[in-house]
Amino acid sequence: MRQVAVLVEGRTEECLVEDVLGPVAEKRGLYLVPIVVTTSATPTRAYRGGGHWKHYDNSLRGFLGQRHWYRVALLVDYYQYPKSAPGRDCEGLGEARQRKLVRELRRTYPDPRFRPFVVLHEVETLVLAAIDAGQGDGWIPRKGLAALRRAVKEAGGPECVDDGPATSPSKRLEKADPNYMKTVTGPLLIAQAGLGAVLERCPVFAEWWEDLLA
Template sequence: MIMVGVLCEGQTEENMVNDFLAPELSEYGICLVPTILMTRMPAGGPAGKGGVSKWAKIEKDLHKLLASTHWAAVTTLLDYYGLPQDSPGMSDRPSGSAVDKVTHVERRLAEHMGHPRFLPHVVLHETESWVFAAAEQLGDWADDPTLARELKRQADQAGGPESVNDGPETAPSKRILKLHPRYVKTQDGPVAVMDLGLAALRAACPHFDDWIAKLLALTPCGLAQGPQR
């Protein structure tokens, strides 16, 4: 088994690693270990989990992870929606598709960190995009076939789950909550995606597929698998 550290934005992403990605990739000899960003400490209260407003916080945690030599690689599970505006690559994003923009940001992140074991991944547009790919599974979980049909319709209209946009009121998580107010991000999303499975999610989400292919390329077993699109 090779060890890969995953810097996660919050508890939802941490659960996605623990409940879904780690079991799937363990079959290829990859052990994913999530580390969560601790942020948002309200006055008089405990630190919160999830969300970060400054790149410096992310960079500090990445340096800590990369300093540990037992990691074969360090990657990230950060949402493009809400990524700090001072992050490398955000200020000079090219025009074009969301994929063009996010791959530009990932390239700049890698250049900025300048570490051979760093494999940045920024989710288009947040992990709830993966839940759009698992619309049928979420509908089954919620016992609501209408929910599944509407999520699938919106994803198809956008051009795929990863193309569902990142507006303040139209981001994937906001859309799901509007349709299903009882949706619990940290629980329902990971369960639905887990039921969908890795191969199906890779087929539905090309940017996610590229990330998984890079992780699999770390092992001789994974190299033989190739992308699943």
């Protein structure tokens, strides 16, 4: 089975790869190996997203230098895109700027095996897609669910929900449910909705995913 290293920001993304993306990829003959990039750690050893790009750069160059990997992928959030990362200062908003960032990543690391992706606007966008697909009852309070579905509709889709410090997908989920568990509830709702239903609502993510599996 062909091995794919997937560099991620933290435990939330690691769970997504392990519990949701990995099983689907295996059916296509790919074994996804999530690798958390160490940027900074809390006293409990929990990794935080963002941080300086030098940590990602070191990891990427290391894995791209190992020839046994069929592909080397990268998942980082558009919101709090790492400091000094390729394209960080480029202009634009939303998907237009996201595509510029991906192009800069590919230009900086020209290895044909490299599959970078900047998630619009956070990986929790996929959770919003699952909720939009009808999931969340019994896991998130009814009032909070209604607010999340309304936000997706008003934005024009999960990937359009903005990246403001109080209105990013993760912040909206925390407001909807103060007990929301990023590494448990999120992957569970995505799995319950089915990856197909989530990808249907997240075409930018779906484009990267199909390219990774091709």
